[in-house]
Amino acid sequence: MAPHTLTEAPRVSFTDLPVSKPIRRAVADQGWEIPTPIQALTLPVLLGGEDVVGIAQTGSGKTAAFSIPLLEVIDSKTRGVQALVLVPTRELAAQTAAELANLSRHEPVRPVVLCGGVPIGPQIKALKGRTATVVVGTPGRIIDHLQRGTLGLGSVRYLVLDEADRMLDMGFAPDVGRILSRTPDGRQTALFSATMPGAIRSMVKSHMRSPQWLAVESGAPTVDTVEQVSYRVNGRDKTSVLRSLIDAEKEPRAIVFRRTKHGATKLHRQLERDGYKAGLLHGGKTQAQRTKTLAAFVGGRTRILIATNVAARGLDIPNVSHVINYDLPEDVETYVHRIGRTARAGRDGIAATLVSEAEKREFDKIKRALTVEVRESRLPVSA
Numbered sequence: 001m002a003p004h005t006l007t008e009a010p011r012v013s014f015t016d017l018p019v020s021k022p023i024r025r026a027v028a029d030q031g032w033e034i035p036t037p038i039q040a041l042t043l044p045v046l047l048g049g050e051d052v053v054g055i056a057q058t059g060s061g062k063t064a065a066f067s068i069p070l071l072e073v074i075d076s077k078t079r080g081v082q083a084l085v086l087v088p089t090r091e092l093a094a095q096t097a098a099e100l101a102n103l104s105r106h107e108p109v110r111p112v113v114l115c116g117g118v119p120i121g122p123q124i125k126a127l128k129g130r131t132a133t134v135v136v137g138t139p140g141r142i143i144d145h146l147q148r149g150t151l152g153l154g155s156v157r158y159l160v161l162d163e164a165d166r167m168l169d170m171g172f173a174p175d176v177g178r179i180l181s182r183t184p185d186g187r188q189t190a191l192f193s194a195t196m197p198g199a200i201r202s203m204v205k206s207h208m209r210s211p212q213w214l215a216v217e218s219g220a221p222t223v224d225t226v227e228q229v230s231y232r233v234n235g236r237d238k239t240s241v242l243r244s245l246i247d248a249e250k251e252p253r254a255i256v257f258r259r260t261k262h263g264a265t266k267l268h269r270q271l272e273r274d275g276y277k278a279g280l281l282h283g284g285k286t287q288a289q290r291t292k293t294l295a296a297f298v299g300g301r302t303r304i305l306i307a308t309n310v311a312a313r314g315l316d317i318p319n320v321s322h323v324i325n326y327d328l329p330e331d332v333e334t335y336v337h338r339i340g341r342t343a344r345a346g347r348d349g350i351a352a353t354l355v356s357e358a359e360k361r362e363f364d365k366i367k368r369a370l371t372v373e374v375r376e377s378r379l380p381v382s383a
């Protein structure tokens with residue numbers, strides 16, 4: 001975190017902010033009463049036209065924090081891309097576009113989503129001859145459009161880099177740099193990230209205009225409404241432990257994380273064989289399959305979602321009761337992102353980590369980097 005980071009969220013209400021009426025109405029329609037802490041910190045600065053580096057986790061309300069000021073700068077009559085939101089994954093792009101559409105419902109701005117994994121033709125068509133254009137997309141596909149000449153960024157006035165740390169992890173840094181260099185210097189930029197590795201600091205230095213650094217928490221990131229527990233288990237027994245955790249809940253809604261596609265597929269097969277209805281989400285699935293799986297989980301038709309890290313960031317699934325780390329996350333950042341899938345927007349949730357003897361030392365390392373305690377618990381006994 002930068003030394004001048006502001007962490008104390010001011011007390012503001014949506015009515016104190018210079019937000020136009022249609023957006024204020026849309027916020028009220030969502031049932032949002034007060035801004036979340038990261039919104040209280042960043043909205044006044046972004047609405048004032050300044051650059052922001054926001055240190056915020058998923059679930060903190062950061063999408064609206066950058067979307068409301070974005071919608072305020074869009075001019076309904078001007079052609080060309082006025083705002084660009086870069087995100088690491090297709091799922092996050094879809095969610096961000098949905099939030100933009102929601103918040104602009106009384107003065108509609110329909111974002112164009114540009115992501116890989118789907119045909120490019122309809123995207124090219126969608127970009128043609130529009131006004132009030134907002135693009136939400138992943139770096140790879142945006143570069144593709146830039147190379148084909150189907151997208152121009154010369155009129156971008158507002159740019160968002162969401163989950164910047166994740167974009168770097170996924171190797172998007174060179175693409176992001178190329179995209180930024182195609183946008184005007186005078187644009188406003190909002191960068192959000194859960195962690196601030198050195199590579200992001202240098203990105204900020206070379207591409208942003210003396211931004212304000214804003215973060216809600218100090219110290220290591222963690223989601224404090226999540227109850228964090230760990231279970232010491234024999235590696236071989238993980239599946240039966242998982243079953244007892246699920247069986248102990250009346251209405252579970254659990255995301256179970258595995259490290260590899262193969263591991264996720266195997267576990268999915270085992271659970272289905274045991275009579276559980278579970279969804280499977282990993283990077284090897286097509287976009288159509290992923291959308292279907294997510295819809296079934298969000299709609300409650302499946303109560304268990306087995307996923308690799310593809311699903312660890314940005315997904316906003318309401319009321320997830322459990323995040324279960326069947327395999328240990330690779331590092332503390334992944335841990336924080338995984339458990340950020342539960343307890344969203346102030347609700348409670350449980351993050352359970354199954355730790356085998358072989359994983360114990362690695363997990364101890366993760367625990368030392370967290371500010372809150374992970375309680376070691378006894379195994380639940382299934383009924």
Ligand code: AMP
Pocket residue numbers: 031032033034035036039057058059060061062063064314316344345
């Ligand atoms: P995000 O961090 O953007 O993924 O947001 C997490 C969740 O918080 C989403 O379900 C939003 O709809 C919700 N949310 C955003 N802003 C507010 C607010 N001011 N009050 C209550 N919920 C909010």
